[in-house]
Amino acid sequence: MRIPILKLHNYLLISIQIDLDDQSAIQFQEDLLSKIHKSGATGVVIDLTSVDIIDSFIAKVLGDVVTMSDLMGAKVVLTGIQPAVAMTLIDLGIHLQDVPTALDLEQGLIKLRQELEE
Amino acid sequence: MEFQSCVNINKEWDIVGARQIGRDFARKIGFGTVDQARIATAISELARNIYLYAGTGKICFETIEEIDHKGICIIAIDNGPGIAEISKVMEDGYSTSGGLGAGLPGVKRLMDDFDIVSEQEKGTEIRAVKWVR
Numbered sequence: 001m002r003i004p005i006l007k008l009h010n011y012l013l014i015s016i017q018i019d020l021d022d023q024s025a026i027q028f029q030e031d032l033l034s035k036i037h038k039s040g041a042t043g044v045v046i047d048l049t050s051v052d053i054i055d056s057f058i059a060k061v062l063g064d065v066v067t068m069s070d071l072m073g074a075k076v077v078l079t080g081i082q083p084a085v086a087m088t089l090i091d092l093g094i095h096l097q098d099v100p101t102a103l104d105l106e107q108g109l110i111k112l113r114q115e116l117e118e
Numbered sequence: 119m120e121f122q123s124c125v126n127i128n129k130e131w132d133i134v135g136a137r138q139i140g141r142d143f144a145r146k147i148g149f150g151t152v153d154q155a156r157i158a159t160a161i162s163e164l165a166r167n168i169y170l171y172a173g174t175g176k177i178c179f180e181t182i183e184e185i186d187h188k189g190i191c192i193i194a195i196d197n198g199p200g201i202a203e204i205s206k207v208m209e210d211g212y213s214t215s216g217g218l219g220a221g222l223p224g225v226k227r228l229m230d231d232f233d234i235v236s237e238q239e240k241g242t243e244i245r246a247v248k249w250v251r
Contacts, residue, residue: 022133056217094218
């Protein structure tokens with residue numbers, strides 16, 4: 001299952017709306033990096049509003065894609081992490097400390113704009 | 119113990135299947151949203167361990183009913199290589215597969231009771247219980 005990646009000006013917007021299996025997560029990682037490369041996007045918002053489980057593997061893939069995008073010169077913000085997901089992540093011992101986050105898509109775009117100082 | 123259902127873990131997609139069935143099972147027992155997420159996440163970690171380290175195995179769910187409380191027991195069974203040093207795999211950050219090493223210690227924190235029995239070359243059985251609050 002491929003996750004659609006939308007382009008809006010200099011940004012890429014992704015809303016994950018499926019129950020992520022490992023293969024789809026890895027595929028998404030590759031798709032996003034190649035889309036950043038092709039489009040020259042400077043900012044990315046990954047919205048997780050519809051995601052009700054993030055286990056250690058998915059957390060690693062998401063954390064990695066933020067670092068990888070950063071290496072390529074694009075800032076990523078994760079938005080919409082549900083309360084239950086935030087609680088389970090901490091139980092798992094996963095803090096995602098270097099990962100920029102925001103409450104929702106709107107706040108995420110504001111954060112990107114601030115980080116990129118546009 | 120009244121009711122049991124099992125999911126075989128043979129391929130990667132079964133990890134998703136197991137956690138969806140487990141979450142449904144937990145909802146029917148009466149767990150709230152946050153505990154459903156905890157239970158589903160624990161199942162995901164246990165199922166992935168089976169898939170990664172043993173290749174195949176199964177995850178079973180049981181309803182536990184006692185006089186004053188109810189709960190779910192998740193049982194993960196495989197006939198894989200077993201775990202040589204259990205104390206090691208229960209450490210945060212220890213992984214032999216390049217993962218975060220959050221799996222088993224994470225499951226222990228997500229659930230209320232946690233028990234692991236492993237014999238080398240025979241397999242591993244993990245039982246994890248969560249009580250409805």
